[in-house]
Amino acid sequence: MDATQGPPGPDDSGVLDYRQAGPTVVRMLLGARLRRLRQAAGISRDNAGDAIRSSGSKISRLELGRTGFKQRDVSDLLTLYGVADDAERDTLLGLASQANAAGWWHNYAGVLPAWFEPYLGLEQAASLIRSYEVQFVPGLLQTPEYARAVARLTDGISEADAERRVALRMHRQQLLHRDRPPHVWMVIDETALRRPIGGRAVMQAQVDHLIRMSRRPKVTIQVMPFSAGGHAAAGGQAILLRFPEGLLPDVVYTEQLDSAVYLSKPQDTLRYWNVLNSVATEALPPGQSVEKLRRILDII
Numbered sequence: 373m374d375a376t377q378g379p380p381g382p383d384d385s386g387v388l389d390y391r392q393a394g395p396t397v398v399r400m401l402l403g404a405r406l407r408r409l410r411q412a413a414g415i416s417r418d419n420a421g422d423a424i425r426s427s428g429s430k431i432s433r434l435e436l437g438r439t440g441f442k443q444r445d446v447s448d449l450l451t452l453y454g455v456a457d458d459a460e461r462d463t464l465l466g467l468a469s470q471a472n473a474a475g476w477w478h479n480y481a482g483v484l485p486a487w488f489e490p491y492l493g494l495e496q497a498a499s500l501i502r503s504y505e506v507q508f509v510p511g512l513l514q515t516p517e518y519a520r521a522v523a524r525l526t527d528g529i530s531e532a533d534a535e536r537r538v539a540l541r542m543h544r545q546q547l548l549h550r551d552r553p554p555h556v557w558m559v560i561d562e563t564a565l566r567r568p569i570g571g572r573a574v575m576q577a578q579v580d581h582l583i584r585m586s587r588r589p590k591v592t593i594q595v596m597p598f599s600a601g602g603h604a605a606a607g608g609q610a611i612l613l614r615f616p617e618g619l620l621p622d623v624v625y626t627e628q629l630d631s632a633v634y635l636s637k638p639q640d641t642l643r644y645w646n647v648l649n650s651v652a653t654e655a656l657p658p659g660q661s662v663e664k665l666r667r668i669l670d671i672i
Contacts, residue, residue: 394475396493400437400620402467406446407435409453423452441468480540483533487632491625496547498554500614502648504596506561507609508569509578511541512548513558513585513593518578521570548591557592559648559655565595565668572672579669586662594655595664612644 410420410431417428424430424445433439446468450461477484477492484492495501503510508522519541523534547553560582568575586593611625622641626633635641656664 394493394496395471395473396437396475396490397497397620398467399441399471402441402464402471403435403437404620405464406449409450409455413453415452420449420452424448440472443468476543477540480536483536484540485630490634491632492544494613494623494625495544497615498613499616500555500557501611502557503609503611504559504561504648504651505564505609507567508564509560509582510558512545512556513582514541515574515578515581516542517574518570521574548588553590555590555592557652559594559596559651561596562598565665575672576669579665579672583662583665583669586658592658593661594652594658595661596651596655597664600654610644610648612641612648
């Protein structure tokens with residue numbers, strides 16, 4: 373993908389599968405739909421809140437997808453907004469039920485930070501995943517052995533919990549093997565490829581895995597070489613997620629030591645989109661990146 377090109381359109385991204393999206397994305401989709409219905413009906417948040425025996429602030433949280441939905445509340449809001457079509461009501465009430473279901477990652481709750489859980493739902497629903505990584509190989513492209521070595525870096529983690537983190541990461545990677553996988557476009561700093569995580573054999577297998585993954589039609593891997601010097605994303609890791617059909621705004625995810633930041637305002641996501649374009653322009657093109665990976669493999 374050319375960094376100067378725009379994002380893929382609906383024909384490239386396919387249709388959002390709600391079963392794969394998880395509750396986070398379903399809440400956001402349902403909330404956005406309820407907001408549009410309320411605005412079309414000319415009803416204020418406060419009045420909508422009164423209709424469900426709550427407040428305008430509760431309506432705001434619902435519309436942003438930041439809280440679960442009660443079937444009764446959604447039904448009352450649909451009535452208030454004048455939605456009488458049985459098929460549309462059934463669809464939206466079905467989404468309300470799904471929005472309260474636990475995602476598959478709930479099984480890993482013991483080793484899953486609360487601030488990372490929303491990302492998993494967004495990742496599963498994305499049609500485009502772009503990232504720049506400095507310290508580690510991106511999680512979606514890690515081998516089990518490399519993921520295990522990364523997990524063991526956590527202070528005080530037990531071997532059992534490390535294995536559960538590896539299992540979670542491998543489960544995430546299943547999205548790459550769907551019939552219609554997302555486009556994964558990742559720029560990896562040479563620093564991450566030179567750092568001997570897990571030892572020589574683990575890194576050799578990891579770099580070889582990157583070479584093989586680069587052959588997939590929906591995987592673009594670029595290497596940011598040391599020779600590039602400073603660049604637009606020198607501040608660190610960033611991930612941008614884009615969704616099919618424009619149903620949700622882009623989301624930027626940046627991770628810190630014990631928390632994460634989610635950005636979805638257009639002015640923020642556009643800035644990161646431009647930064648990632650700049651990084652992709654300064655990094656080695658995909659073909660040259662594969663050659664670089666082969667040279668790194670030879671000297672590990």
